[in-house]
Amino acid sequence: MKFSRLFYAYSTNMGRYLLLAIFIVAAGCINNPPEIKVHDVYFMSSGMSNAISIFMVIENHGGADNLISAKIKEFPNAKVELHTIAGGMMLKVDKIEIPKGETVPLKRGGYHIMAFGADPSEDEITLILEFEKFGSVEVKAQRS
């Protein structure tokens, strides 16, 4: 009896819409994992004492992710912030969005990482980038 009622529901338009809605919701839940690659990493003195600006290219060949924080191995006590430039002003941000399948440049005049309390005369530093889903990525940055 119950099975025949289910079959009857499916045979109606209402039943088909319901099934379609379930499929759409299910598809939305399945997200590709992010596939992050970081390259062209460099840093320079920011002009302020013991502050450096760090730039790079972040490629994502998978699902959406966010860069949420960064650390410098050689300067564990440095304060490392994510910044952007808006209307000529530098702003601290909580995260940098790395959309699905996109390449996000961290460059002058846009998104960048800034570290306070890192010696700008170093030739090379090791950055540990923390992505929300992908986890941590360790990269070397050369002084420019």
Ligand SMILES: [Cu+2]
């Ligand atoms: Cu900055």
